Amino acid sequence: MNFGKKIWLIGNSSAKSKKTMDKLSKILKAEHFIFDDINPEIVISVGGDGTLLRAMHMYEYQLDKVRFLGVHTGHLGFYTDFTDEELFEVVEALYGENPAKAIRYPLIKVQVNFTDGYKIVRHVLNESTIRRASKTMVVDVRISDYLFERFRGDGLSIATPTGSTAYNKSIGGAVMHPRVKAMQIAEIASLNNVVYRTLGSPMIVAEKDTIRVCPAPEDDYSLTFDQLTFEYKNIESIEYSLDGTTISFANCAHTPFWERVSKSFIGEVE
Numbered sequence: 282m283n284f285g286k287k288i289w290l291i292g293n294s295s296a297k298s299k300k301t302m303d304k305l306s307k308i309l310k311a312e313h314f315i316f317d318d319i320n321p322e323i324v325i326s327v328g329g330d331g332t333l334l335r336a337m338h339m340y341e342y343q344l345d346k347v348r349f350l351g352v353h354t355g356h357l358g359f360y361t362d363f364t365d366e367e368l369f370e371v372v373e374a375l376y377g378e379n380p381a382k383a384i385r386y387p388l389i390k391v392q393v394n395f396t397d398g399y400k401i402v403r404h405v406l407n408e409s410t411i412r413r414a415s416k417t418m419v420v421d422v423r424i425s426d427y428l429f430e431r432f433r434g435d436g437l438s439i440a441t442p443t444g445s446t447a448y449n450k451s452i453g454g455a456v457m458h459p460r461v462k463a464m465q466i467a468e469i470a471s472l473n474n475v476v477y478r479t480l481g482s483p484m485i486v487a488e489k490d491t492i493r494v495c496p497a498p499e500d501d502y503s504l505t506f507d508q509l510t511f512e513y514k515n516i517e518s519i520e521y522s523l524d525g526t527t528i529s530f531a532n533c534a535h536t537p538f539w540e541r542v543s544k545s546f547i548g549e550v551e
Contacts, residue, residue, distance in 0.1 A: 291327070295355075297355070349528065391521055395513075410503075424486060432468070436469035445465055463487055465483055468481065493520050
C-alpha cells in the first residue's frame with residue numbers, strides 16, 4: 282500500500298528518457314500511486330541534472346511542499362540517484378520514503394531591482410550569472426553594503442554549494458560541501474592590469490552576508506537563473522542572499538556528496 286502518495290514525472294526529449302518515463306509510469310500506476318501535476322508530493326525527474334533543474338523551476342513556488350527524486354538516463358549527475366535500470370528500486374524506495382528525513386540543499390535568492398522600481402525574485406539551485414551581450418561588463422560589487430571592488434570583465438557567477446561542482450568549477454571555483462551555508466563568487470575572464478584590478482580569485486561569502494552587484498547603465502545585460510537565460514535593460518542592482526529557502530530531495534538511496542564528486546571527476550581510485 283502506498284498511502285496515496287502523489288507524484289509527477291518530468292523528463293527530457295531523448296528517446297531513452299521517453300522510454301524510461303513510459304516504463305516507470307506503468308509501474309507506478311500498477312502500484313496505485315496518484316499522478317498529480319498540480320500539487321505533487323514527489324517530482325521524479327528522468328534525464329540528467331538539466332532535467333532536474335527544469336523540474337525545480339517548474340515547482341519553484343511550491344518548494345516547501347515538494348520533494349524531488351532523480352533518475353538519470355545518461356551520464357551520472359549530482360542530482361540523480363537511480364539509473365534507468367533501477368526502476369523497481371525507485372518504487373521500492375518511494376514506499377519507504379520519509380518526508381522528515383528529506384535531504385535539503387540551500388538555494389540562493391536572486392532579486393533583480395530595476396531603475397523604475399520593479400523587482401524580480403527567483404531562486405537558483407546551481408548558479409546565477411550576469412554578463413553583457415557585448416563589450417566589457419563593468420559592475421560594482423558590494424558585500425553587505427561594503428563596496429568591495431569594481432569588476433571589469435566578461436561576467437560574474439554566484440553559485441550555491443551544490444552548484445559549486447557545475448559551471449563554477451569550470452571557471453576555477455572551489456568545490457563546496459552542501460552543508461557549508463555560503464555563496465561563492467567566481468570571475469569570468471576579469472581584466473587585471475596596471476589600470477584595472479579585481480581580486481582575481483573565487484570568494485566564499487558567509488550566510489549572514491549579501492552580495493549586491495550594481496551594473497553600469499547599459500542596456501544589454503544577460504542574466505541566468507540556472508539554465509534559464511533572460512536579457513534585461515535598466516538594471517539598478519542584483520542582490521544575492523541565502524534566505525533559508527531549500528530544495529528537498531526524497532531520502533531514497535541518496536548518494537553522499539563526496540562520493541558524487543569523486544565518481545564524477547576522478548573515477549575509480551585504485
